[in-house]
Amino acid sequence: MTKAITVAGLHKSFGRTHALDGLDLAVETGEVHGFLGPNGAGKSTTIRVLLGLLRADSGAAQLLGRDPWNDAVELHRRIAYVPGDVTLWRNLSGGEVIDLYGRLRGGLDKARRADLIERFELDPTKKGRTYSKGNRQKVALVAALASDVDLLILDEPTSGLDPLMEGVFRSCVEEERDRGRTVLLSSHVLSEVEALCDRVSIIRKGRTVESGSLADLRHLTRTSVSAELVGAPNGLTHLPGVHDVDVQGRRVKLQVDTDKLDAVLRSLTESGIRSLTSSPPTLEELFLRHYAPEEAMSR
Amino acid sequence: MTAIGQTAAFAPRSGGSRPLAGTGALLRLALRRDRVMLPLWVIVLGGAISSAPNSLRNLYSTAAERSNVVESMSTNGSLRALYGPAFSDSIGGITAWRYVTFGALMAGIMSLIIVVRHTREEEETGRQELLSAAMVGRRAPLTAALLTALVANAALALLIAAGLGGEGRGGALTLGLAIGGVGMLFATMAGIAAQLTESARLAKGLTAAALALAFVLRAAGDAGARDGSSVLTWLSPVGWAENTRAFAAERWWVLLLFAGAIVVQGVIAFNLAGRRDIGMSFLPTRPGPAEGRLRAAGSLAWRLQRGSVLGWGVGFLATGVMFGGMTEGAADLVGDSEKTREIFERMGGQSSLTDAFLAAMVGMLGMVAALYVVQTVLRLHSEETAQRAEPILANAVGRIRWAAGHLVIAFGGAALLMVLGGLGLAIGSGKEPGPILGACLVQLAGIWVFGGLATLLHGVFPKAAVAAWGASGIALALGWIGPALNLPQSVMNLSPFEHLPSLPGPEMRWAPVLTLTVVAAGLVAAGLAGLRRRDIQT
Incomplete structure (x- = not known):
């Protein structure tokens, strides 16, 4: 599989602030890639570097096989971008703006434009100053999704959209994937990420801390186990990868690294199991673990 | 990850390929946004100057009266400070004398507003980010802004040249070009200021201050010299406009000063524009206090x-x-x-x-x-x-x-x-x-x-x-x-x-x-x- 985006060891400083500190990122062609991280982690800075809006201090980056800074204009024919905060011109209509962006990219699919306007329930005749936050977002989304491009870069694209419109957005992204387009999606809406993304990269303080499919990431984190045993539990605390063991009589609660689950279950079976519940980590737990300041680093 | 090594890192800072891509679309965007503002500026300003000969004819009906007023007023230092020296007592000459400073200042204000509006202001609002993520070269926004200013100043120059043509074609064209030249000179200066500062307000303020300085230098120079020959006058672009001597044996070569200054400033602005990150500026902004002391509205x-x-x-x-x-x-x-x-x-x-x-x-x-x-x-x-x-x-x-x-x-x-x-x-x-x-x-x-x-x-x-x-x-x-x-x-x-x-x-x-x-x-x-x-x- 070819890579749509490859980034290696990217550094970018603004004065004394190190926004990017050796960031790596790999996005396969045709996948929807989630780009996650707490506020200020460097997501938008990375995206701006990828768009050739910022120039990295060091490191390497390639989009669709080309240099994002030097080949910016040619690349942008094949890229559509939606920022999280769209500003429009006060005296230009939404329709005018959509067509402007279409012309400034590889062109606009008229039928798709009409279809998207209808699905997003956007009134393209209103002037920029009269749109609400969500409707400004729709203008940028329609312009991007109706463009004939290979790569979509979406930076919190659904901020301000109602749940209904978020649903429309999801089905649109799925259609894009079906057409073989690549999507880089930065988002804080975890259900959206779970529903759409083939793989995710989690960054913190300008570095990539985790990258892989959601299943992979789940595998790397802890499963919580609670059991009621026949006999007394034995030697659980000494098993590798076991944390937070809480024994009350014959009831046991514990957390275990998912790849060490086998040994724990064997130990529990030795004591005889009356009941057992085991729950994989929720997405929230997964992210909190990576977002939280210190704990995550000492994995 | 091995496909690109560290050696393939970013090439020396350049404008990137096709730095002017998208200029045409941005120019159309600017003209569409300013569809009311630009014609208003050009017609009001050009119309005011073009209609001057009529009222001057009513005021000074005979050649003797005109010669008298020019003789008396241009020998007075303080009046020269306001209007500059008069070089001719024809109707056209008096029009140029009265309006050249006024017209130059107004063209300067119009131009700096246009250029900052379509460069730094677009970055400040975040609109430029979305535009530049499309097929827009790094120098295209500045180019489109300067072209918009050029359209406005050229229209103004033509309107003046046509409106005053009856008083002498050469003089009318010279006055139009001089006023348009001041406009473009401050347009390119605003282009530089827009690269230097992070705030559109500050970019406009800096350019307006330079325009005010140009007026003050001309005024001070003309207060001392009767024929616009003072060094101070020659230091001021507004002084150059006056020294083209429209309707009084025009000095066309003075227009070359405008051309030179516009080119030099334009080159500086273009060089700066291609070299920087979007939204950033060459003059650093200081961090503000961590705690605010503002208590009330x-x-x-x-x-x-x-x-x-x-x-x-x-x-x-x-x-x-x-x-x-x-x-x-x-x-x-x-x-x-x-x-x-x-x-x-x-x-x-x-x-x-x-x-x-x-x-x-x-x-x-x-x-x-x-x-x-x-x-x-x-x-x-x-x-x-x-x-x-x-x-x-x-x-x-x-x-x-x-x-x-x-x-x-x-x-x-x-x-x-x-x-x-x-x-x-x-x-x-x-x-x-x-x-x-x-x-x-x-x-x-x-x-x-x-x-x-x-x-x-x-x-x-x-x-x-x-x-x-x-x-x-x-x-x-x-x-x-x-x-x-x-x-x-x-x-x-x-x-x-x-x-x-x-x-x-x-x-x-x-x-x-x-x-x-x-x-x-x-x-x-x-x-x-x-x-x-x-x-x-x-």
Whole structure:
């Protein structure tokens, strides 16, 4: 599989602030890639570097096989971008703006434009100053999704959209994937990420801390186990990868690294199991673990 | 990851390939956005200049009269400071003499607004980010902005050349090109300023300050030399425009100075534009305090406006000192003719020439302070339309208190400016400060009327709030050019300043001062009442 985006060891400083500190990122062609991280982690800075809006201090980056800074204009024919905060011109209509962006990219699919306007329930005749936050977002989304491009870069694209419109957005992204387009999606809406993304990269303080499919990431984190045993539990605390063991009589609660689950279950079976519940980590737990300041680093 | 090694890192800083891609689309975007503003600027400014010969013919019907007025007025240092020297007594020559400085300043203001609006302002609002993520080269926004300015200035130059063609084609074209040249010179300068600063407001302020300096240099140079040959005049682009000598054996080569300066500044701006990150600037911004001490809407207003007040204050003090220094020249007048005295009396009232000169300068300061007060009151409008007022008003802050913070700075700031200008005049002229300061404060009644008008428009007709600029601009044009055009008193009376006593010199008349102050207060009250009743603009 070819890579749509490859980034290696990217550094970018603004004065004394190190926004990017050796960031790596790999996005396969045709996948929807989630780009996650707490506020200020460097997501938008990375995206701006990828768009050739910022120039990295060091490191390497390639989009669709080309240099994002030097080949910016040619690349942008094949890229559509939606920022999280769209500003429009006060005296230009939404329709005018959509067509402007279409012309400034590889062109606009008229039928798709009409279809998207209808699905997003956007009134393209209103002037920029009269749109609400969500409707400004729709203008940028329609312009991007109706463009004939290979790569979509979406930076919190659904901020301000109602749940209904978020649903429309999801089905649109799925259609894009079906057409073989690549999507880089930065988002804080975890259900959206779970529903759409083939793989995710989690960054913190300008570095990539985790990258892989959601299943992979789940595998790397802890499963919580609670059991009621026949006999007394034995030697659980000494098993590798076991944390937070809480024994009350014959009831046991514990957390275990998912790849060490086998040994724990064997130990529990030795004591005889009356009941057992085991729950994989929720997405929230997964992210909190990576977002939280210190704990995550000492994995 | 192995596909690209560390060696394939970023190439030396360049503009990237195709730095001009998308210029055409951006130019069309700019012209579409400015479809009302640009024609208005060009037609009003070009129309005013083109119609000058008509009124001049009425004023000076015979060649002898024209020759007399030119002879008397261009030998007077202080009048030369205002208008520059006259090089010809033809109708065209007098038109050029009267309008070249005015036209050049206006073209400069128009151009710097256009260029900053389509460069730094787009970055500041975040719109440029989305545009540049499409097929837009790094130098395309600047190019499109300069081309927009070129369209406006070329249209203005053509309108002047066509409108004054009857007075001599060569002269008309020279005047048009000189005024358009000043416009483009400040357009490219604004292009540089937009790269240097992170704020559009600051970029406009820096360029406007350079424009004001160009005017002051020309004025100081012409006060000393009768033929525009002073070094100071030649240091000023406004002085170059005058030195093209339209309708008086035109010096075409002076236009080459514009071409050279425009090219040099353009190259600098282009080089800077291709080399920087979007949204960033070459002048670093200092970090602000981690904890705020702003307690109320009023202190926020002061925090927002203090930079502007400081800039205007320094400008007023410096201009006062410079104009004050020219008072001596007005007193031992070389060509103390009847005509000069007459014109001065129209501008400054019947009194000694020294007083009349000072009164004329006080009047100038007053009219410029009206621009300050309009700008400061209209900050309410821009805060509101940028939706920064909304979260303030969502707190326990009433609309009146919110507005009052800015109004105090506008009306009180105008008083501060006039005191500083008066002090400058007193220092420069070495005259007793009391009467000069008094004269300056009397102007406040007229200045405040414009503040009241702006408050009224913002409060009651928020969509038309910017019309306050038009009103203060018309008053400035009337006060500056009206006396020399001998406009009928009924037209001159449109300006509130016309009703004020021309101090220092004559007797103080309280009635008009009090009347205008009451008018201003009434306008403010009506504006605030309207503000309480209407919807907040989104």
